[in-house]
Structure formats: structure tokens, C-alpha cells
Amino acid sequence: MAWLLAALAVANVALIAGMFYGWVPMGRTGRRLLGFVVLGMFPLLWGSAAFSHNFNRIKQVEFCATCHVMSEHVASLKVPDETVALAPLHYQNNFVPQETACYFCHTSYTWFGPVKGKISGIRHIWVYYFKGPPDPINLHIYDPYENRDCLRCHGKSKRWNNQPVHNMRPGLKDEILAGTKRCLDSGCHSEAHLIASEIAAAAEEDW
Amino acid sequence: MTETHEMSRIAKIALVMNVFGTMLLGVSMFINHPLIFMLVIMMGVGLLGSAFLIWAYMAARTGLGIHPTRQGPG
Known part of the structure; x- marks a missing residue:
């Protein structure tokens, strides 16, 4: 093309x-x-x-990987044990399109989500050149990850709705749906990416 | 400068902007460096878009009969 x-x-x-x-x-x-x-x-x-x-x-994972700050996180998609974190689990099981996995998960599912995604990309460049390159191991997203970006796929699934943990107390599911109880920040699904050095450190601790 | 010469100059500017915009946007499809890509695509879109707007302006002038070649000798 x-x-x-x-x-x-x-x-x-x-x-x-x-x-x-x-x-x-x-x-x-x-x-x-x-x-x-x-x-x-x-x-x-x-x-x-x-x-x-x-x-x-620029939606392709390869384009994200052209910035060396992202190399650890892109590599984390292909760790041998995909169950260690959300990103490899979704990537390796093709729960998200593999070619555009970064874009798929990190773009808000709203009307202006793709536009905000592009603005975020420009912000990455601003941060890199004017605030100094961030540490590739300790990268953080600018805003907390929104539940709606998880729930766009999971929200209507029978498996998610029948999951005992999501129904462990009355009103919990409503909190998750409203976004007041965060999927990633509440200690339930906290491992989004697990990079190689963290896996090695965890293995050493286990040993 | 007569209006005919002015239109011709504007048309030339539009053509030059079109060429450079096309080249930059064309090159951007093969750039993988994020910063260079962003700068090149912004300049390419800006130049090509401006060239289009200038053409639209000229076409509108001609369409509305403001173009000097459509005017009478008076």
C-alpha cells in the first residue's frame, strides 16, 4: 500500500x-x-x-517498539508464561488483535478515544525530549487505567458476570461498572505488564 | 501587479506547496522514528492541506466570476 x-x-x-x-x-x-x-x-x-x-x-506494535523506552514492555507481551500478567495473557491468546495490541488496550473506548490516543503519543514525545527519557522498567501511564476499557469486552460476558469474585458482596459489580472500584488498582489485576527483569527478580525471591 | 499576475503567483505557490506536501507525506510512510515521523507528517499535512485550500479559494473566485479573465474590458 x-x-x-x-x-x-x-x-x-x-x-x-x-x-x-x-x-x-x-x-x-x-x-x-x-x-x-x-x-x-x-x-x-x-x-x-x-x-x-x-x-x-502507527497502531502496530512494531511502531511502538521503535521507541527504545518501550522495548521492555513490548518484550513483555511474549514472555513464555503468559499467565504472569494481563498483557501477555491477552496478547498470546489473541484476546486482542496481536498486530495492534498496544493501541487496542491503551486507547479509550470513547468517541474521542482514538484522538486522545494520538494526543498521548505526542505527549510521549514531549515527555521524552523535554522531561528526559523515563526509566523503561518503571513506566507509568498518565492516568489510571479506566475500567470501561476492560469492560468493553468483559462487561457483557457470561464468564465475567458469573465470576464468584465479582459477586462476592452486593454492589461490588456496580462499583466495578461505575469505575469506583478499579480493576487494575484494587489489588485484583495489578500485574498488567511483567517485564523480564521483574520475572527474574521474582524467580530469585521464590528460590 | 495586475490581478492576473497575482492569481498566477498564488497558483505557483499552491503548486510548490502541493509538491513539498506530497513529498513529505509520501516520505512519512517510510519513517519509523517517532519524532521525525511526527514532524514530517505535520508539515506534509499542513502544506498539502494549505495547497488544497488555496486551490479551493481560486476555484471559488473563478466560480463566482471574480476571476479577471471572466470580467469585461471595463
């Missing part, structure tokens, strides 16, 4: 050069038609396609 779009871009530049230098003799109508194509339709159609291609590309 990228190469097709690149080829179209080259074609457009060639058309503009032809129009600019008058390589192909044409009348006023021909010039207007060409202007309509290269100045009107091309930015609209090709620009939208290129923009959309880029936005889909």
Missing part, C-alpha cells in the same frame, strides 16, 4: 512539473482540468489515503 501511494505521489509531482513547465501543450480547459486533478482531487483523496495509512501503521 505504501509503495502504491508513493508511486501515485511521484505521478502527481510529474503532472505538476509537466503543468508548470508546459511539457505537454494544452489549452486553458486542459490546464484547469489538470489543476482540478492535481490541486483539488489529489490532496483530498491521496492525502486522506496517506494519512489513513500512516494512522493505521
Whole structure:
């Protein structure tokens, strides 16, 4: 797709050069038609396609991994025992799309969720260059992880609803649904990512 | 400067912005460095979008009959 779009871009530049230098003799109508194509339709159609291609590309786990700060967390998706944390469990069992796992879990399930996700990406760059690179081992998200991002999949599942722990006292499920009792911060599902050095440390402690 | 020359200059600016915007947005599809990617895509979208807006402005002027070639000799 990228190469097709690149080829179209080259074609457009060639058309503009032809129009600019008058390589192909044409009348006023021909010039207007060409202007309509290269100045009107091309930015609209090709620009939208290129923009959309880029936005889909930056959803990929590989793109997140291009920032070396994220390398430990991306590697944590592929730890041998996937049951140690939520991220490898979801990634390795394909509970989330594997190609876009980071984006899927870290984008709010709201109308402007994807937009906020992009703004977060820009914020990462700001933090990295103006506040100093964060420690790759101790990364924290800017805001607490919202329950609704878990419940968009789990909320309506029979397994989640019938889970005895979620029904251990009256009103608990309502608290979870309202977000006042957090899935990740309440000591229930606290391990989202478990990076290699933490696994090694835990193994040493066990030993 | 007559209005005809001015329109021609605007059209040239739009063409140049279109070319650079296209090149930058095209190159952005192959960049993996987050900062460079962000800068290139922002400049590319800005230039290409501006080129489009200039074209729309020129097309609107022509469509509304403001273009000098459509005006009478008076």
C-alpha cells in the first residue's frame, strides 16, 4: 500500500512539473482540468489515503517498539508464561488483535478515544525530549487505567458476570461498572505488564 | 501587479506547496522514528492541506466570476 501511494505521489509531482513547465501543450480547459486533478482531487483523496495509512501503521506494535523506552514492555507481551500478567495473557491468546495490541488496550473506548490516543503519543514525545527519557522498567501511564476499557469486552460476558469474585458482596459489580472500584488498582489485576527483569527478580525471591 | 499576475503567483505557490506536501507525506510512510515521523507528517499535512485550500479559494473566485479573465474590458 505504501509503495502504491508513493508511486501515485511521484505521478502527481510529474503532472505538476509537466503543468508548470508546459511539457505537454494544452489549452486553458486542459490546464484547469489538470489543476482540478492535481490541486483539488489529489490532496483530498491521496492525502486522506496517506494519512489513513500512516494512522493505521502507527497502531502496530512494531511502531511502538521503535521507541527504545518501550522495548521492555513490548518484550513483555511474549514472555513464555503468559499467565504472569494481563498483557501477555491477552496478547498470546489473541484476546486482542496481536498486530495492534498496544493501541487496542491503551486507547479509550470513547468517541474521542482514538484522538486522545494520538494526543498521548505526542505527549510521549514531549515527555521524552523535554522531561528526559523515563526509566523503561518503571513506566507509568498518565492516568489510571479506566475500567470501561476492560469492560468493553468483559462487561457483557457470561464468564465475567458469573465470576464468584465479582459477586462476592452486593454492589461490588456496580462499583466495578461505575469505575469506583478499579480493576487494575484494587489489588485484583495489578500485574498488567511483567517485564523480564521483574520475572527474574521474582524467580530469585521464590528460590 | 495586475490581478492576473497575482492569481498566477498564488497558483505557483499552491503548486510548490502541493509538491513539498506530497513529498513529505509520501516520505512519512517510510519513517519509523517517532519524532521525525511526527514532524514530517505535520508539515506534509499542513502544506498539502494549505495547497488544497488555496486551490479551493481560486476555484471559488473563478466560480463566482471574480476571476479577471471572466470580467469585461471595463
